[in-house]
Amino acid sequence: xxxxxxxxxxxxxxxxxxxxxxxxxxxxxxxxxxxxxxxxxxxxxxxxxxxxxxxxxxxxxxxxxxxxxxxxxxxxxxxxxxxxxxxxxxxxxxxxxxxxxxxxxxxxxxxxxxxxxxxxxxxxxxxxxxxxxxxxxxxxxxxxxxxxxxxxxxxxxxxxxxxxxxxxxxxxxxxxxxxxxxxxxxxxxxxxxxxxxxxxxxxxxxxxxxxxxxxxxxxxxxxxxxxxxxxxxxxxxxxxxxxxxxxxxxxxxxxxxxxxxxxxxxxxxxxxxxxxxxxxxxxxxxxxxxxxxxxxxxxxxxxxxxxxxxxxxxxxxxxxxxxxxxxxxxxxxxxxxxxxxxxxxxxxxxxxxxxxxxxxxxxxxxxxxxxxxxxxxxxxxxxxxxxxxxxxxxxxxxx
Numbered sequence: 235x236x237x238x239x240x241x242x243x244x245x246x247x248x249x250x251x252x253x254x255x256x257x258x259x260x261x262x263x264x265x266x267x268x269x270x271x272x273x274x275x276x277x278x279x280x281x282x283x284x285x286x287x288x289x290x291x292x293x294x295x296x297x298x299x300x301x302x303x304x305x306x307x308x309x310x311x312x313x314x315x316x317x318x319x320x321x322x323x324x325x326x327x328x329x330x331x332x333x334x335x336x337x338x339x340x341x342x343x344x345x346x347x348x349x350x351x352x353x354x355x356x357x358x359x360x361x362x363x364x365x366x367x368x369x370x371x372x373x374x375x376x377x378x379x380x381x382x383x384x385x386x387x388x389x390x391x392x393x394x395x396x397x398x399x400x401x402x403x404x405x406x407x408x409x410x411x412x413x414x415x416x417x418x419x420x421x422x423x424x425x426x427x428x429x430x431x432x433x434x435x436x437x438x439x440x441x442x443x444x445x446x447x448x449x450x451x452x453x454x455x456x457x458x459x460x461x462x463x464x465x466x467x468x469x470x471x472x473x474x475x476x477x478x479x480x481x482x483x484x485x486x487x488x489x490x491x492x493x494x495x496x497x498x499x500x501x502x503x504x505x506x507x508x509x510x511x512x513x514x515x516x517x518x519x520x521x522x523x524x525x526x527x528x529x530x531x532x533x534x535x536x537x538x539x540x541x542x543x544x545x546x547x548x549x550x551x552x553x554x555x556x557x558x559x560x561x562x563x564x565x566x567x568x569x570x571x572x573x574x575x576x577x578x579x580x581x582x583x584x585x586x587x588x589x590x591x592x593x594x595x596x597x598x599x600x601x602x603x604x605x606x607x608x609x610x611x612x613x614x615x616x617x618x619x620x621x622x623x624x625x626x627x628x629x630x631x632x633x
Contacts, residue, residue: 241487242494245461249495259453259499263446264506270446271439271511286363289333291318293341302374313367334360335367343375436595441570443513444594447503448587449558449567451496451533456554458492458537463547485538485625493534500526516597525593525606528613532586535620542624561585566592586616 250256288306292299306315318324321338328336334357340350352371356364504522507513515522540557544550562568564581565588571579582588593609 237483238487238490241484242490245488245491246495246498248461249457249491259450259457260502263450263503264510267439267443267446267507267513268511270442271437285312285314286335286360286367287314287316287333288335288337288367289316289318289324289327290337290339291321291324292339292343298343298374298378299339302371305374306370328355328357331357333357335364337367337371339371436598439507439511439513440515440598441595443503443507443511443515444591444598445567447500447594448529448565448590449562450503451500451529451590452536452558452561452587453554454492454496454499454530454533455536455540456550456558457495458488458534459540459544459550459554460547461491462488462537462541463544463550467547482625485621485628488541489534489538489621492537493530496530496533497527500530514598515594517600518597521597521601521603521606522594525590525597525609525613528610528617529586529590529593532613532616532620535617535624536586538624538628539620542627561587564588586613589613 290303290306303315303317306313316327316333318327324336324338327333336355338353338355340352343350343352352368352375354364354368354371504515504526508515540550540554544553564578565571565585566574566582567587571582571588571592574582589609589612593606596605
């Protein structure tokens with residue numbers, strides 16, 4: 235056991251003295267987290283809606299238009315409505331790009347039998363906003379027509395009832411219908427509520443902190459493999475094997491060294507992102523540390539695979555770098571997994587960083603221990619199988 239600890243201690247000292255490795259494994263993930271988290275927060279639903287300025291010219295003023303303009307002024311829509319006094323003024327606004335979308339409302343719009351439509355025009359680049367405004371006006375017109383049709387039917391039925399000899403106060407009925415419609419139209423309702431999957435929503439900064447941690451911890455698999463070949467090339471390994479140290483002890487020491495450095499890297503990264511970027515890693519720190527330990531165990535096992543199945547330090551560097559980049563792309567470290575098609579999401583489940591990323595974000599949003607046990611079991615299985623396979627492979631080689 236003492237020999238294993240000494241080998242692990244030696245590897246840790248070598249890694250901590252390698253400035254290039256420290257720069258890549260410690261500073262780069264923090265920098266990329268800050269850049270990607272700030273640049274892509276709009277994809278995670280954090281960015282505020284860009285303000286849209288709408289110019290409206292209506293040939294006539296009526297209750298429907300007043301209701302539309304009031305609805306457009308709702309602060310939650312991020313829309314500013316400007317009412318033009320003439321169609322010429324509206325055209326000037328569009329030409330000078332004073333407004334993003336121009337709307338011309340014809341006379342009698344929204345009334346039954348009126349075929350002339352609202353004209354919606356957008357300046358270059360504001361076509362999506364124009365589609366929203368168009369849908370907005372269409373919805374109000376359809377609502378108005380529905381209410382008008384329903385009111386007419388009720389009044390017709392009331393007239394037939396009155397004609398049959400039964401007493402009906404048509405004036406009061408019409409007044410009550412008008413009051414009810416006005417009450418329903420003017421009252422604001424929230425029919426849809428947005429909720430995150432967990433207890434709390436995960437921000438872009440949180441997502442990319444977890445993504446960069448999952449990706450850059452994988453680089454330890456490459457570093458561990460390179461360290462193995464470097465010692466073989468320098469014949470340090472041969473001299474060690476001339477002592478009572480066995481191949482198993484040597485591999486165990488290398489494994490432990492990679493595991494401890496990966497855990498040190500994650501701990502430093504977690505505290506750096508917490509205090510520099512205000513990233514919340516979840517209310518349950520024990521869950522985060524639990525998953526991190528098992529993930530580092532899997533990474534250490536993969537480093538033994540890289541060491542045993544490559545022939546030189548250069549090969550380990552190429553294979554390790556390529557493997558990490560592929561797994562980073564497939565595992566959601568570059569783009570959110572929610573943007574992937576179903577086929578790629580299933581493939582992503584084959585990568586360890588995908589399981590780590592999903593576990594970290596689940597902890598950030600709030601989850602139960604039962605949810606993360608599956609990922610921990612997978613990490614343990616990866617590490618265990620990797621250690622067994624690499625141990626068998628290395629014992630067959632001439633070290």
